[in-house]
Amino acid sequence: MQKNKRRWLGLFLLVILIMTLVSGCQSQTIASVGPTKTVTDCMDREVVIPADPQRVACLYASTAHIMAMLNQQDKIVGIPNGIKRDVLMTYKRPDIDSISVPFQEGSINIEELLATNTDLVLIRESTAQNKGEVEKLDKAGIPWVVVDYASLEELEKAITVAGNVFNESERAEGFNSYVRDTLALVEHRVYGIPDSSRVAVYHAVNEAARTDLNGDLCSQITDVAGVINVSTEGGSLISDAEKTMTTLEQIYTWNPDAIIANDANTTKYILTDSKWTGLNAVKNKQVTTLPVGVTRWGHPGSIEPHMAALFIAKLFYPDAFTDIDLVQTTRDYYKNWFDLDLTDEAITDILSGEGMRLSK
Structure with missing residues (x-):
């Protein structure tokens, strides 16, 4: 009887260990696929991101506008709903109505975001300062970069950061x-x-x-x-x-x-x-x-x-x-x-x- 208890306890601990490892692997999947690079964002954070991001969720409207200026609009897989009202953005992305909206009223819908299979998220500073919101991204293993500004000087920095993210520094x-x-x-x-x-x-x-x-x-x-x-x-x-x-x-x-x-x-x-x-x-x-x-x-x-x-x-x-x-x-x-x-x-x-x- 004691031997069976020990065996069942051992199996239980083994299952817990496997589940923990699997969970850990899932949380790191997006961040660890392919080559990476380090960029400095608008909050002066050094962030490891994909070397050439291909599926990007813009959780702040201006980041989508900046991506359009950098001719990176085809990589956008998530946007705030308001972007769908910008007529010139529909010229850049005719399918804009079908793009996922994983961010509304200041909150990230992590299930919706994960469904986009994004490899990078761009957010504003207020989202970055919300512990609950960034925990969603961190637990999912999705790298995030702050691209935000409130002045002409900060806008210039934000454009520079985005250029570094998308390997478009010259533009x-x-x-x-x-x-x-x-x-x-x-x-x-x-x-x-x-x-x-x-x-x-x-x-x-x-x-x-x-x-x-x-x-x-x-x-x-x-x-x-x-x-x-x-x-x-x-x-x-x-x-x-x-x-x-x-x-x-x-x-x-x-x-x-x-x-x-x-x-x-x-x-x-x-x-x-x-x-x-x-x-x-x-x-x-x-x-x-x-x-x-x-x-x-x-x-x-x-x-x-x-x-x-x-x-x-x-x-x-x-x-x-x-x-x-x-x-x-x-x-x-x-x-x-x-x-x-x-x-x-x-x-x-x-x-x-x-x-x-x-x-x-």
């Missing part, structure tokens, strides 16, 4: 150089405009009362464009990790000369809602929707802030940009950096801010 540096050159051109053109002639602008980020915080990507765009961003001049602002909100009362206190909005519906709301009609910008019909291309040019997650700066500066200081044909500049930009031959109609839609991002 990444070329794009960064184009961004720097465009921003420098705009800054040079508006440099001599006296303060008394600068336009005071309120920027509505998607929602009418969502705006910019001094030092963030959007405020840097308006700084380069030479306008006075009223929300950075002081006043009632409530900020968290995701957004900065103000009040209509505060906007009336600022009473800007003009309003720019990231969303056409927001523009229509501001122009038609009776609560806004007392503002000078609304009275004078100085409310403009910013362009929408691969990204919304003036959005905090835009990879196209240089295009937003050029558009805003030309809008308010046209005499300084008489030689700039924005239609041709936009056409060339999307051809050179996204390999897209756009129709006149598409460019018109991009510059109007309408029709290039589908409704929910």
